[in-house]
Structure formats: C-alpha cells, structure tokens
Amino acid sequence: MDALLKKLSEARGVSGNEEAVRQVILEAVREHIDGYRVDALGNLICYKKARRQGGASWPRKVMLAAHMDEVGLMVTGFNNDGTLRFGKVGGIDDRVLLSKQVLIGPDAVPGVIGYRPIHLIPRAERNRPPDFSKLAIDIGASNQAGAEKLVKLGDYVSFRTSFEVLAEDGLRTVKGKAFDDRAGCAVLVELLKGEYAVDLYAAFTTQEEVGLRGAKVAAYAIAPDVAFAFEGTICDDLPSKKDVSPVTELGKGPAITFMDRSFVADRRLVDLLVRTAEKEGIPYQFKRAVAGGTDSGAIHLSREGVPAVTVSVPSRYIHAPVSMLSLLDLEHTVQLVQKSLHNMEGGLGS
C-alpha cells in the first residue's frame, strides 16, 4: 500500500485542481469497478455493483467518500522584485509557511517562501511571529516581467514534499504531503478491490478543504442509503503535561467520529464499526474532539437525509507541508471497513 500512498501523496491537487490525483486513482481502480464518471465539480464517482447475493434490501446503496483535494496556496500578484504574492486555499496556519519549498502552476515551477536569516532579525523581534502579510514566494526571477514568464496569476501552489518510509517495522511510519486526505483516498482504493453484497458508489471528492463542496453534489447525484467518509485526521499524541486526551494517537487504529463540527454520526453505523472491530480484534479509537468537519457533513444533509459516519487514519501535522501516519493504521482502517460492510449484510438494526 505504500507505493500507492506515495503516488497519491506526491500528486499535486490543491482544492479545485484535483486532476492529477484523479488520474492516479483512476489508474489504480479501473480494473476493479464497473464504471465511473466525472461530474461538473470534478468528483470521480466509481460504481461497483454487488458481487454476492444475500445482502439486505436496505441499506443497499452505499456511498464511500474520500476527498482528493489538499490545502495549498494560489498566486494572487507579482511584486516588482520578481517575487509572488499569494493567498491561501483551505485552512493553513501562517506559521507553517516560513521557509518552505513549493511548486507552482501546471509546469511545477519551484519556489521558496523565503524569510530573513537570523543575522538580520533584531533580538527583540525573535520572540514575535513575523508579519505574514510580507511573505512572498521567491522563484528566482530578477523582476516582475521575468516572473510573469514562468507563472500566471491564479496558478495553484502546492507544498514540495517527498514521500518517505521512516520505519520499516513497528508502526511502519511514513511521512509525506497531504495525508489529509490522500490517506482516505488510499483506503477507498483498497476497499474497491474487495467484493461485497451491497452496491458501492465510491466518490473521490473535490473541494472538501474549502467547504465540503464536491461531496454535496456527489451525494445529491448518488442518493445513497448510507455513507462512510474516510479521512486523514488530527493526531496530536506527543507528550503533554496534563492528563487530557489527544484527539487521536498514532498506531492505535482507525479513529471513529461520533460527532464533529459538521455532523453527528449515525449511532447505528458507529455501533456497527465498534462491534466489528471488537469481533475481529481490529484496534480502533474514537476521534476525541468535536473539531473539524468532513464530507459526512455535506452528505448527511443531502436530500431527505443520509445516515453517515467518518472513519479516519490518524495523521500527525496535517494542514502543513508534511504529515505523518502509520501504515498499520491505514491497513487496519481498510480491514475495519471491509469487515463492517460484510457485517452490514443483515441490515443495520435500530
């Protein structure tokens, strides 16, 4: 699975510009699905009909969603000195931008969000955050005209981060760009290789990071009976002085959401996942904060309402140039959902 995750992670797909990610996914799933289409917002919707008899009459139509887009930047102007002004696409803390390498536009022009060296920063200023409005992307052009030859206004900017395996055993930790939500995409690609007694509609969605936009129209078109969204979610498990909970912990298994800012998970689906994990001996954890929003937020409000749940791969340092996850968690997430889909064959209960 690390080969697939590497490809997904290194593909550039800031919200609204998901084409490269869509191609990686399509190549990986094409032989496992019965059909696909790309809708007006760029969602890739793959269809796989039930391969086995014996499924319940409801839920029959199952939507599985993972978003293809990542947070990034966009070129909004040129300075006389040849550097680029930029705006943010999605939620990024200014402080993670300093001194980062980026790739700009369709030609992947390399650039650096430069910052003054320590020698030039007065002692009094060193304890203060810098003035972020002054940050610019330096592409090495000597003036505005030079910069305009290389990039265009409105070009997307993504972080330049290579995928690497950090630990070959144990948690099998890897680092890379945009595990939020390429981890979810990887989970969904793997799920599509299985055989189920329900009809699967796998939606690889667009523009989640700017307001769950792709999922909204995808869910309307699919009109599913139930939905699962897959995410790479907040993981803040580094040591803390206080006995307060991390949101999730690396290596402790898939994180099940009971509630976040965007939705309250359907209790039957939460119970299904928990019951399955306990029966199969798959580790799991709850996402222990009412923070963030996921595609489930848009899906559950579609048409007359859709029971939904989100399952996430804990990912450290999301919404920054580099994130980190455990391949073990990724595999456990696939197993948990695969088995849960099988356990749903008798219906959902009450």
Place this chain on the structure above:
Amino acid sequence: MKELVKQLVETYGPAGQEGRVRALIEGIIRPYVDASRVDALGNLIALKRGSGGGKRLMIAAHMDEIGVVVTHIDKKGFARFGRVGGVQVQTMVGGRVLFGNGAVGVIGWEKWLQSRGVPAWEELFIDVGATSPDDSPVRVGDVGAFLRPFVDLGKRLVSKAMDDRIGCAVVIQALMEMKESPNDVYFVFTAQEELGTRGAVVSAFGVEPEVGIAVDVTHIGDTPEARPMAVSLGKGPAIKVMDAGMVVNPAVKQWMIDVAEKEGIPYQLEVLEFGGTDARSIQLSKAGVPAGCLSIPCRYVHSPSEMVDYEDVQGAVKLLRKLLESSPSFSS
C-alpha cells in the same frame, strides 16, 4: 397545558439524541394526525390532512436542546467534554448534567476559587463521581443534557430546555385544539436545530411545503441593561421580521399579522440581530419556500434557566391554531 410543557422540558434530548422526546411527542399526537414517519436524521414528520382547497404547510418546532459530549476520561475518572450547540461558558461551573444512561455529573473548573475570570473551555471537566475510567458510568461519545427542574412561577415558566420544547408544546397544543382546516398540515418536530438547523434542511426537502412556519423562542430586551431589542415578555407572541438567518417573506409576515389582528391576539414584531431558526432552512429548500417564524419571547436563552411568559405561550397557541385553520391568502 403546563403539564404538557413540564413533560416536554424534562425529557432528555440533546441535539442528535432526540429519540425520547420524539417517542413522547409521537404518543401524544398519534390520535390527532393521519400519518407519521421518522426520517434518516430523526425528524418526526406528521400529517394532518385538510378538507381541501388549502396549501401544504410545514410547521416546524425543534426537539433538540443544547448539551455536552464526553471526549476523554482521565486516570482519576474526570471527564473532559465538547459542546453540543451554543452552550455558554458563564453558565457552566457548578452546573449539573444528565447523561442518556441516567448518570449525573457536576461541572468543575480547574481554577475554582483561584480565579475571578471566565473559564476557558479546556479548563472545565465533569465529575461523575468516578475514581478511574474503569468505574466511570460514562464513556467517550456519551452526550449529556443540563439538569435543572422545571419551575412554574405562576405567570412565568422556567426550564433548561424552553428552547425549543415550548415551541413543541405550542405546536402540539395547536394541533390538538385545531378545528377543520383547508390545509394539509405537516407537523415536523425537527432534530439538530442547535447544530445548524440540520433537521429542517432534510425534512423540508422531503415535505416540499408551499408555506413554512417555524415555532421557536426568541430573545428579549426587557431585562436590566439588556442589549436593546423591541421584544418583551408578556406582550404576546412575536412575529419574526428578520434575523441573521433570514428575511421573512413579507406575504407570510402579513398573513400572520392579519390573523393576529382579526382574532384580537396581542403580538409583537421581532427583529433579531443574531441567531437563526429552522425557518431559514425551510425558506432555502429546493426552489425556495415562503417562510416565517412564530416566536415565543424567552429570557436567558441557552442558559439552564430559560424563562417564558405563560400568556405569550397561550397567545402563540391561539395564533398558530388560527393560522392553520385559515387559508393563506397570498399566492406562493
């Protein structure tokens, strides 16, 4: 009607956990409606068919109340929590919460008696009387509602969940009292209003009303040094003109005013500079729906002691009943 109010406000039902309120309402309204169903988000949708020639109306009151959700239980058994809806931090310390399984907890503050400030959310915890995670009666994901008994002050009623069980009570009472109506009326008791009028989004899609009215509480400006607002307790139900979520359809507003004046029901016009109700989700459903809101003035909204005036409540019942029995005279 006070007994109905008491029953409703004392039933456990934080946003997303409306099952018990729904069961209570379902039992009460069954003899009065022609059909009912529960949708995927837990909205209760009941239909009372009209005699014909009227419109398809949607009347919405939300079943849910604000609350807390457990996010962590520490080694000593203290629970940390997140908010369910617009809970106000000033009302928390020393308060009590009731969980779905009957467990009760006290809300504590790390800096109690050590600071005069307002607590930060992450400094608060719930003490359920446990000494470790193993003997805690609550688990991560469990949802609690505020625990505070209903009080009848005679002219005024107080509860932690007037928002919006008083709306539910008004709708139920109007349903039980209403005479023949030309309209097909969908009585929708909605879920998850406090999390962003979510139940109304999907129920309005399903009902596809020609006119919608939400029944909910609104704020007032009649307490000492209150933020100025031309709504008071005891001056009658309020007909909404506007809030942060919607501008009320002028024809719906006028229909409500006309009926109130014809029936001699005292009313107030309401302009709320913040907040929103199920009416805004109804208004924006599908191709758009003429929608309004009948508001019950309420003091201390989103505190454990929300106060309404009983005459306002009775006025709201009468106005809603007369609206349901009348034919909306405007075209939609």
